Amino acid sequence: LKESKRAVNSLRDIVDDDDDDDLERVSWSGEPVGSISWSIKETASSRTSSLEGRDSSLQKGSSSYAAFPKQVSSYSLSSLFKGRNKLPSFQCLSDALSDTGVKNYAPELRRPKAEYKDYSSDWSPKDTVRRMQRGKVCSLERFRSLQDKLVLLDEAVAGHDGNVITAVLIFLKRTLRREILFRELEVRQVALCHLIHFLKETGEQKLLLDLLRFLDRTEEVALSQYREHLNIQDVEKRREFLKGCIGLPFSAEDTSHIQDHYTLLERQIIIEANDRHLETAGQSEIFRKYPRKASILNMPLVTTLFYSCFYHYTEAEGTFSSPTNLKKTFKIPDKQYVLTALAARAKLRAWDDVDALFTTKNWLGYTKKKAPIGFHRVVEILQRNNAPVQVLQEYVRLVEDVETRLNLATKYKCHDVVIETYRDLKDRIQLTAYKCKVERGSAEEEKINSILSN
């Protein structure tokens, strides 16, 4: 790629033309060359005779039709730079339309009326469907008996034309009792799918749910109803709605998710009200230092957990806004919890809290650092939050894989860790080489020297 780039750039000097990229070629009328309007005018210019004798008038302010010159040849670049011709131009093409000589260019918009209306009254269902497929409007009213209607539907389905099927279904929806319609559709899969799609598209929720219930497609009923919550903007109403969704016939797994959704929104409403109060009262330090950029309502669970670890970290498990409460209520796995808490505390530069996250006391009372995630991940997150080297170093030290540990330590200049690792590996060469990376006369240099001399 570098070779190619070099060639391209060197050629720029030789090819001293204008780059197409930044020059927009414009014709004398102001139209960009190559644009549709320009090309239309170009083609228009080939009709010379009938347009002579018109007033030539220049720029018409409001109309986008500036006067344009009539070229002798179309599409030749040289002709564009010849300057304005003496040949007349005209103000707008709609004037030209009234000129009789041009009428035969107007597109045929009119079609005989007979094409549209269906005046005959005895097309069979099959033929009616056939005509509808060809786009003719047909009145279906004369199909009165159930028998006829069903034949019509079956013919429509056999024809595979979605429009026709929909048209027939609209007719049946209007003229059949609901139970009968549902019963007949149950044994006609294709028509049934069409109707369901149609009801979804047009938002006829009630009829859709009735149909699904009739078909015992209970899970679909549940999901379809649940989907409606997206249309409810008011949080309280949405909460109520979600509560109502819990009893619906979801699958076992989905039921627990819906339950969680409701519980989460319920909590969020409480937290939001509370925190807004705290914010306006102005007494809470954390809210003063880090004013909230957005409300917590309708945010995902993990986002809510982050928020809670950020603003309510020290609260006891009893409150709705405490992280531990969230963890317990929603059964958040350790891994996710630790990651989120870490991210939040690191952002606040609360290094002691970070420390506490990973410290556990074993049965002998000794403290030990443990993490359900790799320590290299911890380092990553700390580094992203600009943790000071001393803090970073602690965790780099804990990275299990030696190679990763060395990479990270070198990358983030955790000199002590590098030195210690090389010492443990008994790698004199690397240790000596590392000397040049540390400051002269620093404690680190001393450390290296003392190790090397042993």
Add this chain to the structure above:
Amino acid sequence: EHEVEKMFTLKPGRLPQADVKNIIFFVRPKLELMDIITDNVLREDRGRSPQRDFHILFVPRRSLLCEQWLKEQGVLGSFIHREQYSLDLIPFDGDLLSMESENAFKECYLESDQTSLYHAAKGLMTLQALYGTIPQIFGKGECARHVANMMIRMKREFPGSQNSIFPVFDTLLLLDRNVDLLTPLATQLTYEGLIDEIYGIQNTYVKLPPEKFAPKKQGEGGKDLPTEPKKLQLNSAEELYAEIRDKNFNAVGSVLSKKAKIISAAFEERHHAKTVGEIKQFVSQLPHMQAARSSLANHTSIAELIKDITTSEDFFDNLTVEQEFMSGIDTDKVNNYIEDCIAQKHPLIKILRLVCLQSVCNSGLKQKVLDHYKREILQTYGYEHILTLNNLEKAGLLKPQTSGRNNYPTIRKTLRLWMDDVNEQNPNDISYVYSGYAPLSVRLAQLLARPGWRSIEEVLKMLPGPHFEERQQLPTGLQKKRQHGENRVTLVFFLGGVTYAEIAALRFLSQMEDGGTEYVIATTKLINGTSWIKSLMEKLEPAPF
């Protein structure tokens, strides 16, 4: 010739000024577009003179649903003419046709709405009217069967369509997208495929970040960088692009540098031109050379942009996991990289592509693994995504393993889908398009030509939907006798979408010596994994703030 004065893009609000009598809305039959049109019509100043008439042209067919919608908004009467313009298949290149129907997959496989299949059949009828009846039809999948049935029925119902054109196509191969759910999920690795994955190619145009395309003129001080994205057209009319589009990205650099040498040498010729005749000849070549230089400049910049992404750690990690799944490694347990990505809240579509890929490569996930992923996704991205996950399950992309059996290893081995010894520079097999994975759909096409599907009956049964063969009668005298060495022409129609990588793979087969078959590709939509999954996601309300 038709006196169209101006063309505007459809936008809500007031229609722009234009001194015209008629305004024609040229639209696809989508309800959202009807809302925009309603807005345009209602805002029209009825007091103005002259009054403008409205008409509406639906592409490819009128839709009762849309007209009903307009009626309910009270604007249906404003339209003097309501017509349709039957544009089913749109040519994208010399060997590529697309209907650009982005909801075809969702409609066919999620909603059992086969309208797009009807349009596909109509498009094929039009093709046959132009290029002759196709004597042999092969297919695999439910939708393929429907389309074939419709074609046969349409032919029967319009006997006058029997024409006397020598058939251009020998074979039509209809393939359901759900026969191969794997391929679109993997990251494409051809040049064109990567452009589409990263920047999205729309109707052969791509919009690129402008910084690398700003000219650096000597002697000009800090010129303002352009802020508008750079728009480029990509098709085979551009010589260089035709050469590199289907190559594996790792092979593109050397082509560009070779081209650079050739172009530099050509420009050097100006020093050798001594006589008037020689100078004249050089000058006449100049436009062509300038175009070549400009083409080289563009693609060097694009290749640099892509390289920045493909050399990133995240791209590498993602690709590694994809390839592990595709070669059958660890598809039955929760994957650490995917978990990490969820924890770091990577874009949801990326996560969905990966978990779906794992599911397809495992013939469905174990219930525990599936539940675990679902829970993590819902907790991280929001519970409302239950709806999308449900759609993915319905489409067969992310589902529990039902039979307790994983068929994928058998399919993979029998069809040789994973090739360890792939050669990206000088490929000898279609697996180069994914650097190791041979697209299942293209393999099926390859094997159909030689030695035929009878050799893979068992595997075909493991893939969804029926497989079949139909023959269409040709009038006597039109039966083509293939000359020795002359290639057969097969039209492959992907029902539900096709990726650029699959197109590249088919083109590779076409130009293989002794391949015996040339391919033309048709589809309902040109897709990539991201646009495909997106079409299956529930439209959710935007965040309330």
